[in-house]
Amino acid sequence: MLSRKELFKDTLKKAAHAWKRTVELHLTEEEANLLRLYIDQPGYVDLHWVMFVPAIKGQGTEEQQKKWLTMAYKFQIIGTYAQTELGHGSNVQGLETTATFDPSTDEFIMHSPTLTSSKWWPGGLGKTSTHAVVYARLITEGKDYGIHGFIMQLRSLDDHSPLPGITIGDIGGKFGSGAYNSMDNGVMRLDHVRIPRDQMLMRLAQVTREGKYVHSDVPKQLLYGTMVYVRQTIVADASRALSRAVCIAVRYGAIRKQFGSKAGGPETQVLNYKTQQSRLFPFLASAYAFRFVGQWLKWLYTDVTQKLESKDFSTLPEAHACTAGLKSVTTSATADAIEECQKLCGGHGYLNSSGLPELFAVNLPACTYEGDNVVLLLQVARFLMKTVSQVASGKQPVGTTAYMGNIQHLMQCKSVVNTVEDWLNPAAIKEVFEARALRMAVNCAQNISKAPSQEEGFEAAVAHVQLIIVTKFIEKLQEDILGHGVKEQLQKLCGIYALHLIHKHLGDFLSTGCVTARQGSLANERLGKLYAQVRPNAVALVDAFDYTDHYLGSALGRYDGDVYSALYKEAWKDPLNETVVPDGYQEHLRPLLKQQLKLSRL
Numbered sequence: 001m002l003s004r005k006e007l008f009k010d011t012l013k014k015a016a017h018a019w020k021r022t023v024e025l026h027l028t029e030e031e032a033n034l035l036r037l038y039i040d041q042p043g044y045v046d047l048h049w050v051m052f053v054p055a056i057k058g059q060g061t062e063e064q065q066k067k068w069l070t071m072a073y074k075f076q077i078i079g080t081y082a083q084t085e086l087g088h089g090s091n092v093q094g095l096e097t098t099a100t101f102d103p104s105t106d107e108f109i110m111h112s113p114t115l116t117s118s119k120w121w122p123g124g125l126g127k128t129s130t131h132a133v134v135y136a137r138l139i140t141e142g143k144d145y146g147i148h149g150f151i152m153q154l155r156s157l158d159d160h161s162p163l164p165g166i167t168i169g170d171i172g173g174k175f176g177s178g179a180y181n182s183m184d185n186g187v188m189r190l191d192h193v194r195i196p197r198d199q200m201l202m203r204l205a206q207v208t209r210e211g212k213y214v215h216s217d218v219p220k221q222l223l224y225g226t227m228v229y230v231r232q233t234i235v236a237d238a239s240r241a242l243s244r245a246v247c248i249a250v251r252y253g254a255i256r257k258q259f260g261s262k263a264g265g266p267e268t269q270v271l272n273y274k275t276q277q278s279r280l281f282p283f284l285a286s287a288y289a290f291r292f293v294g295q296w297l298k299w300l301y302t303d304v305t306q307k308l309e310s311k312d313f314s315t316l317p318e319a320h321a322c323t324a325g326l327k328s329v330t331t332s333a334t335a336d337a338i339e340e341c342q343k344l345c346g347g348h349g350y351l352n353s354s355g356l357p358e359l360f361a362v363n364l365p366a367c368t369y370e371g372d373n374v375v376l377l378l379q380v381a382r383f384l385m386k387t388v389s390q391v392a393s394g395k396q397p398v399g400t401t402a403y404m405g406n407i408q409h410l411m412q413c414k415s416v417v418n419t420v421e422d423w424l425n426p427a428a429i430k431e432v433f434e435a436r437a438l439r440m441a442v443n444c445a446q447n448i449s450k451a452p453s454q455e456e457g458f459e460a461a462v463a464h465v466q467l468i469i470v471t472k473f474i475e476k477l478q479e480d481i482l483g484h485g486v487k488e489q490l491q492k493l494c495g496i497y498a499l500h501l502i503h504k505h506l507g508d509f510l511s512t513g514c515v516t517a518r519q520g521s522l523a524n525e526r527l528g529k530l531y532a533q534v535r536p537n538a539v540a541l542v543d544a545f546d547y548t549d550h551y552l553g554s555a556l557g558r559y560d561g562d563v564y565s566a567l568y569k570e571a572w573k574d575p576l577n578e579t580v581v582p583d584g585y586q587e588h589l590r591p592l593l594k595q596q597l598k599l600s601r602l
């Protein structure tokens with residue numbers, strides 16, 4: 001087992017190789033992303049590509065982009081995104097680092113006034129990054145103008161030593177043994193460090209040579225644009241991570257046999273047990289659902305970005321709500337699913353050689369980074385409350401809230417489901433999800449004046465986001481889908497995704513009157529039939545993810561199914577097996593055994 005220092009150095013070597021190949025091959029950001037996925041290290045390349053570069057693109061002037069991105073693309077500098085502090089992460093407007101303009105020298109003085117203002121968490125900050133976009137309170141002419149971004153050099157490009165006034169280091173080991181522990185999330189304190197005025201990112205606002213603050217004609221929320229970008233990439237990441245865990249658990253479930261042998265015949269594949277299917281197949285359906293909604297979200301983000309270019313800011317609130325909500329719902333579901341997939345694999349699911357513990361350790365933090373999932377869903381709730389009040393004043397909602405315009409019907413409609421088969425009707429499913437989401441949002445809005453409940457808002461936000469995911473799955477199935485029988489399988493998975501949510505959140509659907517208890521039990525009956533129908537193709541549906549054994553990294557999820565040989569082989573690779581008599585026997589065990597043996601002969 002590598003020490004953290006060895007793990008860091010090994011990862012740094014891989015990352016530097018990836019960066020070198022990126023420059024030599026003139027890779028695009030997308031291609032570099034694929035390379036990153038192949039080396040499967042959530043380390044250094046993420047923050048440089050995923051946040052440092054986008055922050056400069058989104059908040060820098062043309063001139064600043066030209067200057068800094070030229071160096072960043074060639075890896076002449078390595079950047080990170082330094083926003084979170086020891087005392088504040090979710091509350092960005094509460095950050096304490098200061099950037100005070102000094103007109104006498106045309107510089108900003110960057111400073112950490114308190115212990116809690118120490119920058120804390122930025123990936124790569126601890127040992128790797130030479131530069132950072134640092135978020136700080138802009139103060140000029142004695143007035144605090146709130147949080148803005150500044151480019152700062154942190155380390156010498158000659159010998160990598162921290163620059164004067166900068167104290168910098170790693171925040172220490174983290175959850176899990178692998179990837180994130182190879183990452184140098186850092187701590188940084190600034191002691192009146194001076195930077196030129198032109199290192200304030202000035203697309204959203206400027207400070208003149210005289211120190212006058214000038215706000216551009218763009219919404220101040222563009223300051224948060226980098227986070228919106230990453231949140232939409234994280235949805236695709238979540239679908240990938242979930243599909244890896246499901247691939248391992250389904251393949252292993254088809255190999256593993258326990259009980260059920262008759263007259264000496266073969267035991268039963270655990271994947272045939274109804275309990276195994278009801279635990280696992282919703283995750284299989286979710287993996288496809290998150291992939292499709294991730295594709296749509298990427299389109300939405302691209303569309304909003306293009307509109308921003310022509311100063312059309314109308315869809316910015318929708319982009320924020322969708323990226324925040326989908327990042328929250330998909331990462332929470334994925335973390336829970338990976339943990340359940342470990343349990344679905346029994347004891348072997350806890351072995352590192354299964355690939356599942358590392359997958360869990362790398363993906364659990366996604367529930368927190370890029371915005372705590374609860375805080376983000378409360379942002380969606382805020383967006384929904386605004387939309388409900390706009391509908392009440394006669395404004396027609398658009399985009400993912402367009403369904404709210406159908407308020408007359410959705411507030412009183414009854415589900416048309418009368419038979420088990422009716423639950424196969426996408427229109428019936430969509431209407432039930434729309435009615436649930438709308439009624440929960442309206443209930444929350446009505447109660448908000450009496451006793452604002454974060455819980456109600458949170459649950460209304462979940463209902464709205466789940467409606468988006470179900471809707472995008474249904475819309476995907478309206479497209480031409482290649483491959484004989486593929487669309488039928490995806491229709492079954494769409495049914496499983498939607499009906500498992502009705503089962504899981506039946507209280508919502510019943511309390512808002514969207515379904516009756518009988519309709520709820522028909523949904524459960526339909527779900528059980530769908531599990532049985534998907535079972536014959538379950539392995540094919542995970543093979544379709546087309547992961548190599550290398551990428552999957554799992555003795556349980558091997559394509560050839562040769563699980564037991566792989567487990568046995570992996571076991572002997574463990575350093576503990578380098579000697580048959582373990583280190584420590586002579587000092588600790590032998591004296592005890594000899595002593596006890598002697599006593600027993602007295």
Ligand SMILES: CCCCC/C=C\C/C=C\C/C=C\C/C=C\C/C=C/C(=O)SCCNC(=O)CCNC(=O)[C@H](O)C(C)(C)COP(=O)(O)OP(=O)(O)OC[C@H]1O[C@@H](n2cnc3c(N)ncnc32)[C@H](O)[C@@H]1OP(=O)(O)O
Pocket residue numbers: 029030032033034036045046047049050081083084089090091092093123221222224225227228230233234237316317320368369370371372375379382383386
């Ligand atoms: C190329 C090779 C590699 C590529 C690799 C590809 C993929 C990798 C994928 C994944 C790995 C990713 C990263 C690596 C791992 C970790 C890195 C982690 C980094 C970080 O964690 S960075 C820090 C993240 N921090 C946060 O997210 C903070 C969360 N908090 C906030 O966003 C805000 O504080 C808040 C919660 C939104 C509150 O904002 P605030 O202004 O205080 O108050 P409000 O009153 O609530 O909002 C005012 C107003 O503004 C609207 N608003 C808020 N946010 C946004 C936004 N983002 N966009 C647009 N509009 C926004 C809000 O709706 C309000 O509007 P009103 O009209 O209602 O007034």
Ligand SMILES: Cc1cc2nc3c(=O)[nH]c(=O)nc-3n(C[C@H](O)[C@H](O)[C@H](O)COP(=O)(O)OP(=O)(O)OC[C@H]3O[C@@H](n4cnc5c(N)ncnc54)[C@H](O)[C@@H]3O)c2cc1C
Pocket residue numbers: 047081082083084087088089090091120121122123180185365368369370371372373374375378454
């Ligand atoms: C692996 C990892 C990598 C990271 N990388 C970076 C990076 O590169 N750059 C960077 O700047 N940051 C980074 N971060 C920091 C990350 O962005 C923050 O941890 C995240 O934004 C959450 O903020 P917080 O830690 O202050 O949690 P808090 O906001 O303090 O949340 C703590 C708890 O309080 C709850 N809570 C907070 N506010 C409310 C509210 N208004 N209503 C209800 N409940 C609330 C939350 O739900 C949570 O349960 C990273 C974090 C991790 C784990």
